Each structure stands twice: as C-alpha cells, then as structure tokens.
Amino acid sequence: MKRKLTWLLAASGLVMGAALAAAQDTQTPPEQPATEEKPESTVEEVIVVTASRVEQPLAEAPAAISVLTAKDIEQIPADDMGDLLRNVPGMNVTQTSARDINMTARGSTNTLSTSQLVLLDGRSIYLDFFGFVMWDFLPVNFSEIKQIEAVRGPGSAVWGANAMSGVVNLITKKPKEMVGTSLLAGGGEIGTAYGSVTHAGVSGKLGYKVSAGYYEQDAYDRKEYAGIPPYENQGTSQPKVDLRFDYDQTQDSTLTFGAGYAGTDGLVYSGIGPFAIDSGSDLSYVKADWNRRALRISAFANFLDADSQNLVSRGLNGQPLGFKFTTDTYNLDASNTSVVGMHNIFTYGGNYRHSSFDLEIAPQGTEKDEWGVFLQDEILFGDKVRWLIGGRYDDIDPLDHGVFTPRTSLLISPSPAHTFRLSYNEAFRTPSVINSYLDASILVGPPSGAFFVPARAQGPSLLGLDLDEEHMTAYEVGYVGTYSHGITFSLAAYDNKTEDSIDFFTAREYGGTNIPAFIVPPNLPQTLRFCFSIPPTPLPLAPAPLRGCPVVGVVPGTTIPVVGFGGLFPSNFSYRNIGEVRDRGVELGLQQRGKVWNWFVNASWQDDPEFKGIEDTSDQNLPPEWRFNAGLGYDVGTWFWNASVNYQDKAFWGDVALSPSTVGFTDAFTMVNASVGMRFMDERLTLQVIGNNIFDEDVQQHFFGDIISRKITGQISYRF
Numbered sequence: 001m002k003r004k005l006t007w008l009l010a011a012s013g014l015v016m017g018a019a020l021a022a023a024q025d026t027q028t029p030p031e032q033p034a035t036e037e038k039p040e041s042t043v044e045e046v047i048v049v050t051a052s053r054v055e056q057p058l059a060e061a062p063a064a065i066s067v068l069t070a071k072d073i074e075q076i077p078a079d080d081m082g083d084l085l086r087n088v089p090g091m092n093v094t095q096t097s098a099r100d101i102n103m104t105a106r107g108s109t110n111t112l113s114t115s116q117l118v119l120l121d122g123r124s125i126y127l128d129f130f131g132f133v134m135w136d137f138l139p140v141n142f143s144e145i146k147q148i149e150a151v152r153g154p155g156s157a158v159w160g161a162n163a164m165s166g167v168v169n170l171i172t173k174k175p176k177e178m179v180g181t182s183l184l185a186g187g188g189e190i191g192t193a194y195g196s197v198t199h200a201g202v203s204g205k206l207g208y209k210v211s212a213g214y215y216e217q218d219a220y221d222r223k224e225y226a227g228i229p230p231y232e233n234q235g236t237s238q239p240k241v242d243l244r245f246d247y248d249q250t251q252d253s254t255l256t257f258g259a260g261y262a263g264t265d266g267l268v269y270s271g272i273g274p275f276a277i278d279s280g281s282d283l284s285y286v287k288a289d290w291n292r293r294a295l296r297i298s299a300f301a302n303f304l305d306a307d308s309q310n311l312v313s314r315g316l317n318g319q320p321l322g323f324k325f326t327t328d329t330y331n332l333d334a335s336n337t338s339v340v341g342m343h344n345i346f347t348y349g350g351n352y353r354h355s356s357f358d359l360e361i362a363p364q365g366t367e368k369d370e371w372g373v374f375l376q377d378e379i380l381f382g383d384k385v386r387w388l389i390g391g392r393y394d395d396i397d398p399l400d401h402g403v404f405t406p407r408t409s410l411l412i413s414p415s416p417a418h419t420f421r422l423s424y425n426e427a428f429r430t431p432s433v434i435n436s437y438l439d440a441s442i443l444v445g446p447p448s449g450a451f452f453v454p455a456r457a458q459g460p461s462l463l464g465l466d467l468d469e470e471h472m473t474a475y476e477v478g479y480v481g482t483y484s485h486g487i488t489f490s491l492a493a494y495d496n497k498t499e500d501s502i503d504f505f506t507a508r509e510y511g512g513t514n515i516p517a518f519i520v521p522p523n524l525p526q527t528l529r530f531c532f533s534i535p536p537t538p539l540p541l542a543p544a545p546l547r548g549c550p551v552v553g554v555v556p557g558t559t560i561p562v563v564g565f566g567g568l569f570p571s572n573f574s575y576r577n578i579g580e581v582r583d584r585g586v587e588l589g590l591q592q593r594g595k596v597w598n599w600f601v602n603a604s605w606q607d608d609p610e611f612k613g614i615e616d617t618s619d620q621n622l623p624p625e626w627r628f629n630a631g632l633g634y635d636v637g638t639w640f641w642n643a644s645v646n647y648q649d650k651a652f653w654g655d656v657a658l659s660p661s662t663v664g665f666t667d668a669f670t671m672v673n674a675s676v677g678m679r680f681m682d683e684r685l686t687l688q689v690i691g692n693n694i695f696d697e698d699v700q701q702h703f704f705g706d707i708i709s710r711k712i713t714g715q716i717s718y719r720f
Helices: 002-024 070-073 083-084 432-438
Strands: 067-069 091-095 101-105 116-120 144-154 164-171 182-189 192-203 206-217 235-251 251-271 273-292 295-314 320-340 344-359 368-380 383-398 405-415 417-428 439-444 453-458 468-484 487-509 518-519 525-530 551-553 559-561 569-594 596-608 608-611 626-635 638-647 651-653 665-666 670-678 687-693 709-718
Touching: 067 070, 070 144, 070 596, 070 626, 083 091, 083 101, 083 144, 101 116, 101 144, 101 164, 182 518, 251 295, 344 432, 368 439
Parallel strands: 116 164, 453 569
Antiparallel strands: 067 144, 091 101, 144 164, 182 192, 182 709, 192 206, 206 235, 235 251, 251 273, 273 295, 295 320, 320 344, 344 368, 368 383, 383 405, 405 417, 417 468, 439 453, 468 487, 487 569, 518 559, 525 551, 569 596, 569 608, 596 626, 626 638, 638 670, 651 665, 670 687, 687 709
C-alpha cells in the first residue's frame, strides 16, 4: 500500500504539472539577437517505424515506445549507448566493465541479457549463439544516428524471436542528410581517448558515406570478493569503419548498399566469471535494401570472429577456460503495407535466416535455420478509434514445434492530441546454441583453492532432452498526450508473465556411487597440507595420507579419488526451463523539445517479481523498484549546456554463481552528468567538456561489476 501511495503521489504531481502547462497562455518570446538565441518554432511530429514496421506518428503506435532524436543524442551527456538508453523509462541498464553493457525493458537484467532485440537500420545485431547483444559492435558513430526507437514491451508479433522484452532500433541518417566532412577528437580521465571522421556526399542520384571511429578507455576500479582469485581488470579499445551508398532509382524507390566493421576487446561478465575478449575480435557485415514506398526487401550477412578466455573458471588442464566463437549469419527479409478499402491497413512480411557456428564450448552446435511470416490489420473505425490485430508464426531450430505470437491493440483518440491504448501481446525467446549444446568441463572447489573436482556442463540436447522457448504474455494500458508549448505526457502500466525461463543449474552433485576425483592445482608446491573439516562425515576410504591434517607430498596435476563429500560439490551442470515470473510496473514521463530549451523527466516503478514453480529463488535477480531520470538543455547557438540526473533504486543480483560473495544487493545510486560547449566559425567548430558521474559517486550497477567512477573528457569537432 505504501508503494502504491508513493506512485500515486508522483503520478499526481506529474499530471498536475502537465495540466498547469496546458493551462498557460501561449506567449511570444521576446526578440533576442541572433547570436544569443534561436527562435522557438513548432515542434516537428515524431514518426516511428519499429512498433508495427510501418511509418506512423508516435502517438498512433500500438505499443509503448520512446524516441531519442538526433538532437537528443547530441545533447544528452552520454558516454555510450547505456548512458543514452538509461534515460528511457522502464529500461533497466547495467554496466559491468569499460565495455560490457546490458539492458532489459520492464524486467531485471543480468550479466548476459538475452530478451532484448537490437536492430541497426533493421539489421539484427543480436548474437544468436549466446543470445545477447555486444553494443560495441555498432559500426557507426553517434553523429550518424538519426533516431533511436525503443519499444518497451513485446515485439515478436512483427520482429519474431528474441524481441521478448522489447526492441531497440537505431536508424541512421541518409548520406544526403549529412553532406560534408566532420572530424571529432576527445580524451580525458581514465585513459579515455576517442575520435571519428565522417564524410558524405551526393552526386546526381547517388549518395555515399564513409565513416571511421576509435574509442579506448582504461579499466575502472573493482572490489575484491572472498573466494575469487585476483585477476587484472581490463579496459577496452574499439575501432570501427562503415560504408553506405544510396541510389535513388525513382522519386519513391531507393537501392541501398552498406558494409561495416566493428572491433572490441575487454571484459564480458557471465555467471561463471569474466571472459577477456581478445584484441582483434570483430563483427563485420554487408547489407542491401530496396525500398519502394512501403515495400521493402532486405538482405544482410553478419560475420562474427572472436576469441576469449575466462579469468576465473579453469578447464581440466588447470588453464583458463577458453571460448573461441565464430558465427556467420545470412538473412533475407521482406515486408509491405497495403490499404484495402477505406478501413483496413494490412502490413505483412516474413524472413528466412541461416546461421553457422564454430563454438569452442559447444562444438556440436553448428547450424541454425529459422523462418517466419507475419500479418497485421489496422482497422479504422472513423477518425477516433483504431483496432490493430495480428500475429506471427515462426519455425526455429532447435525447437521441435512452431511458435505463434498474436497481439492486439485498441487505440482511442478523443482528439488528435490525446490517445489511449489497451494492448495484449505475446512474445518469445528461443534457446541459444549455448543453451542447447553447451559441452565443457571445468574445475570447481572450495574458496581456499587447495583442491578441485571436475564438473561437466552439458546442454539438454546432448542429454536427449529438449528446451522450450521462453514465452511472455503481456497486458498494457497506455496514454500519450500533447499539450501546449509542445509538451508530451506519456503513461503506461503493464503486467508481464514470463513462462519457461531458461535457467543454468546444478543437475547433479557428487555423492554415493558418484565419487569425485580431487585434482591438485598445477600451480601449488610439491608439499601440500590438506585440512579437511567436514564433520561428522568420516573418510574411511580416503587414502591414508589425506586423513586429518598431515603434510603430504603430492605431484601437482595428479588426481586423488575421495569419498565422503556427498552434496558438497556439483558434478554436472545444464540448462532447464523453470516456472513463471510475473512483472508489473508503471512508467510515466514528460518531455518538451524546443529550439532553445529542451527538457524531460520520467519515472518508472516496478513491483517485486512474483515467482511460481521455482523452488529456490535465491539466484533470481530483482530489478530496482524505482528509476528516475531528468534532463535539461539550453542552446542559443554560440554556446550550450546540458545536464541529466539518473537515479536507480537498490537491486539484487544472483546470476554470478562463483561464490556466496558474488551475490547480493547493490546500493541505490544517483549519477549526474553534464556538458558545456561553445561554437565558432558559423558553428562549424565546436569545443565541449563532458562530465559523467561528475560528483564521483561510487556507482556499482551490478553486484559483481566495476565501480563506475567520474570521467571528465574534452572534445573538439570541426565540420566542413
């Protein structure tokens, strides 16, 4: 009840603020010299495509969707995509290292978030082999992005598998929208250095663009964890190159070709510890699109080649567990929209995708095929009521059955400025190749590291078992309204039920007839002291030298069978489907975009998840109950400044199972970011100082993550 009252107070305050803004008389701002202030003008209507794969005004989208425009991206003091999208209501973002970012809409995220589909101009950068997104594999610079559309809630009905908690679509500018050459260079604290160059031009019907960028940063600080051997934390270096050619065949048809490369290195955190991504790991792509009005045919290929080593988990040879992963993905996609009669707008399409894999820890997972088709009908009942109904059918390896995901949305607009929305959605995520075909052996042991026992991790497919898809059923009530002065107010309440979540678990423990063999670590001295204190279990069958606390000579690397340790060490790990998780929450926000002033404020409340059919919930992550974001910007041409505040409530993290010390709550934190800059030479030269976490609060966004400290950078850009 206290939680509900808190939300009602916050909601009432924002609604009253919107009402007061709407009640104000529109006044003409006083004239100012051109060098001091730009005149306000009517705010342009925001057009989106991601919610239903057809262009439509933001207020008419059949799902909750947030938009970051090119101006927003330029003005928000963000260091990476995580800092940008953290400002979206309902988006749970965690940064665990200099390069490792994860995000999930309307749910708890983790070290490898798997339910959020990410697109770049419609090309998926979701990595099917493990089911997550490496955000530093984006080959474009911030300045090339025209708009970011974040759908908060299921998107499988039009985008297929893995768009379960939401879809983030990054839409880049056309070459003709960025003609000229831009140079940028910057650097500052924590060894940060970056730069980019972009050149675009138009020659007749042909538009072209070439860009390149580089980013590097040293590692953040880390705290120590009991039972976890120390390792050297790592920063990151990220080169990128991108090409694009647009050929306007006719006034309403365009042929586009693109290719790019993005590399990375640094730490990726997982449930079994940090993986160090080797330098030279990269994702490259080629892409072709043909558009004619609403008809679009697209083909792309992604080529991933990366190598890594786990800094904590060891193989049976005592060396760090290696994970080399190579994937090739080929995708063909087509979609179209047709108007039938006066009351029906049909959108339809489908895709086919083939992927091949070479995975060091899943050697039997070599191929994956999938295809899907979708159809939706937007039925118009006059100009005030619209009803969208549709669904998609997908057939995807390794599932032995097809998956149908329906959705429907009723939109009521009593006036063009106000739209109410009632929606029902279903969505799903397929088991990844690692989920199904994992095949690796690791060493597990006590915190002291005096001895280890071997444990086998195998996917269900290798054990003759099947995994089902994770399935979400979602209900939503929403509202979008536009008031005077271009103020937009949005409100959404949701109820999501996720069934058959895929869980990594201990399938068997040593004991009885399942006797472990202790492996002496190769790096220990020849003479070892074993002190077993596991009363009251005796060790009658143990070798005589191992009883009590004797000093014994043992050759490192040898194995010693021992009984009497039943239930203390896992012998087998695997994946399984478990129970049901129910998430409920409310999101609301206010925003105004203007020529001089721009601001936003939003809040997200998420109830504690409800678990059913899950016996042990100690390893289930709990999202922050409250998130709050606010930003304010001022731009008068010659100079500008921006500031943003991000607050996140405490959260529980149980997804890193290295030791009890790696599980627990992170404290609530508040990050304040700010930037200030000046423009010269007819705004072609810009100098800017950007501060992230300017008050240097110790921000730990995941319990096993780095401490995100203050970073002040300066940059210079020149456009000609």
